[in-house]
Amino acid sequence: MHRLPSPISNPENTVFLEAAQKNQLLLKYCNSCKEAHYYPRTICPHCGSDDTTWVNSDGLGEIYSYTVMRRGVEVPFAMAYVRLQEGISMLTHLTNCDFDSIRIGQKVRVVFQETQDGQKTHLFEPI
Amino acid sequence: MSFASNACIAGIYEHPLRVAPDHTVAQLHAEVARGALLDAGLTLDDVDGYFCAGDAPGMGPVSMADYLGLKKLKYLDSTDTGGSSYLTHVNHAARAIAAGQCKVALITLAGRPKSEGSSGTQVRSQWASAPDFAFEKPYSPAPLNTYAMCAMRHMHEFGTTSEQLAWIKVAASHHAQHNPNAALKDVLTVEDVLNSPMIADPLHRADCCVVTDSGGALVVVHPDIAKTLKKPVVTMMGAGETTKGQMGGKVDLTYSGLAWAAPLAFKEAKLTPEQIRYASIYDSFTITVLIQLEDLGFCKKGEGGKFVEGGQLISGKGKLAFNTDGGGLCNNHPANRGGMTKVIEAVRQLRGEAHPAVQVPNLEFALASGIGGALGTRHGAAVLILGRL
Numbered sequence: 001m002h003r004l005p006s007p008i009s010n011p012e013n014t015v016f017l018e019a020a021q022k023n024q025l026l027l028k029y030c031n032s033c034k035e036a037h038y039y040p041r042t043i044c045p046h047c048g049s050d051d052t053t054w055v056n057s058d059g060l061g062e063i064y065s066y067t068v069m070r071r072g073v074e075v076p077f078a079m080a081y082v083r084l085q086e087g088i089s090m091l092t093h094l095t096n097c098d099f100d101s102i103r104i105g106q107k108v109r110v111v112f113q114e115t116q117d118g119q120k121t122h123l124f125e126p127i
Numbered sequence: 128m129s130f131a132s133n134a135c136i137a138g139i140y141e142h143p144l145r146v147a148p149d150h151t152v153a154q155l156h157a158e159v160a161r162g163a164l165l166d167a168g169l170t171l172d173d174v175d176g177y178f179c180a181g182d183a184p185g186m187g188p189v190s191m192a193d194y195l196g197l198k199k200l201k202y203l204d205s206t207d208t209g210g211s212s213y214l215t216h217v218n219h220a221a222r223a224i225a226a227g228q229c230k231v232a233l234i235t236l237a238g239r240p241k242s243e244g245s246s247g248t249q250v251r252s253q254w255a256s257a258p259d260f261a262f263e264k265p266y267s268p269a270p271l272n273t274y275a276m277c278a279m280r281h282m283h284e285f286g287t288t289s290e291q292l293a294w295i296k297v298a299a300s301h302h303a304q305h306n307p308n309a310a311l312k313d314v315l316t317v318e319d320v321l322n323s324p325m326i327a328d329p330l331h332r333a334d335c336c337v338v339t340d341s342g343g344a345l346v347v348v349h350p351d352i353a354k355t356l357k358k359p360v361v362t363m364m365g366a367g368e369t370t371k372g373q374m375g376g377k378v379d380l381t382y383s384g385l386a387w388a389a390p391l392a393f394k395e396a397k398l399t400p401e402q403i404r405y406a407s408i409y410d411s412f413t414i415t416v417l418i419q420l421e422d423l424g425f426c427k428k429g430e431g432g433k434f435v436e437g438g439q440l441i442s443g444k445g446k447l448a449f450n451t452d453g454g455g456l457c458n459n460h461p462a463n464r465g466g467m468t469k470v471i472e473a474v475r476q477l478r479g480e481a482h483p484a485v486q487v488p489n490l491e492f493a494l495a496s497g498i499g500g501a502l503g504t505r506h507g508a509a510v511l512i513l514g515r516l
Binding site for chain 1 (some may be wrong): 246247248249258259260261262263264265266267268269271272273275276277279280283324325326327328329330332373374375376377378380504
């Protein structure tokens with residue numbers, strides 16, 4: 001299996017990364033414009049408000065686009081943008097599936113997998 | 128006359144090497160600077176504006192100006208939007224010249240990704256400090272996989288096919304056969320492209336540009352200076368530039384920032400896409416070209432596949448001649464940044480200096496476009512519309 005590099009911890013994303021260790025997917029939500037965003041920031045990229053808060057996501061969505069990285073890497077992997085029910089898309093990997101049967105529009109849910117140094121990060125699997 | 132048409136591109140030079148393990152990067156910058164100044168009929172002493180991107184060795188213009196021996200600088204710019212930087216530099220140089228900030232602007236690019244083992248399948252080291260990368264690092268975003276997702280979505284929404292994408296490479300290869308310096312000179316068929324190894328679905332190896340050590344330079348001057356020089360005068364008629372990213376998660380991979388920037392350039396130039404018969408279209412991958420053709424207005428969104436089919440981008444055969452030097456797909460993609468060579472070939476076409484087999488006759492206007500960074504995550508986009516006075 002492809003061994004995932006680890007995310008980079010910084011003051012803006014420690015809450016997000018710590019939640020992932022507990023199999024929780026967090027999003028940032030803006031109390032001013034009432035929109036979620038990804039990747040998470042302190043200041044809302046939609047409206048510029050600093051009134052943002054962490055919210056739990058069910059981690060349900062569908063594949064917006066994908067590719068199977070077949071060459072130039074040690075082990076092939078499937079990269080995707082998954083569009084969450086919340087209406088925003090995340091760059092991620094697809095797992096627990098046959099890479100040749102992946103389709104745009106397929107329903108997926110979040111799963112957490114260990115990276116090279118044992119941290120957990122979010123991936124998605126077909127439902 | 129519009130604001131930006133008060134500046135001209137008077138000097139161009141493309142480094143002939145495609146592999147340069149025995150050159151330093153700074154040396155390549157110096158060789159292309161010298162080449163472009165000789166082409167213009169100017170000297171280092173004439174240069175009072177200097178432009179390089181963030182990848183230039185050392186502290187950008189500070190290190191490079193000292194190395195090159197530029198002693199009269201009044202205007203500096205090191206805007207870095209990846210491969211589109213050099214179109215942006217031409218735009219900024221033209222504005223600075225029109226505003227009286229400088230009169231002779233030198234723009235240089237050079238790099239050795241071939242000798243340094245760079246590949247489009249690798250995560251780019253310069254992305255490491257980006258705020259997005261803290262989240263995206265586990266997924267190894269690289270040029271190939273992120274552009275591939277644009278192609279996959281375009282196919283899904285509009286029915287674009289791998290055969291249609293292949294026609295873009297085929298057209299580039301038809302042009303590259305006439306370029307003795309091109310990294311790839313063989314004429315390819317659609318089948319050749321489709322039979323090349325799949326790298327990142329749906330992009331094959333032949334859907335990708337070359338990786339080359341090389342460089343290029345431009346000299347942008349005040350029209351009063353251009354009139355005193357020997358080369359035909361190529362003027363800046365209009366320009367547009369922007370960035371586009373993931374939009375806070377509202378990702379849309381079907382269009383580039385050119386959808387916003389191109390209308391500004393056409394408006395400023397007072398031209399329409401129908402009046403453009405030659406275009407240098409940034410060609411990191413075949414899908415990059417297809418999406419830009421739509422965003423530049425050469426066809427409607429979603430119809431790029433039909434537009435390129437059957438060799439419509441081949442000079443002398445199709446409705447729009449593109450990348451007659453062979454482009455990044457076959458000729459040269461110096462430093463993994465193709466914007467410089469896009470401008471150079473557009474100027475060659477307007478001067479009538481392209482290879483006779485690919486020269487568009489009696490060309491009045493040309494367009495050059497660039498996409499820098501990664502179309503599938505975040506990119507710079509820039510377009511220039513040039514004319515022959």
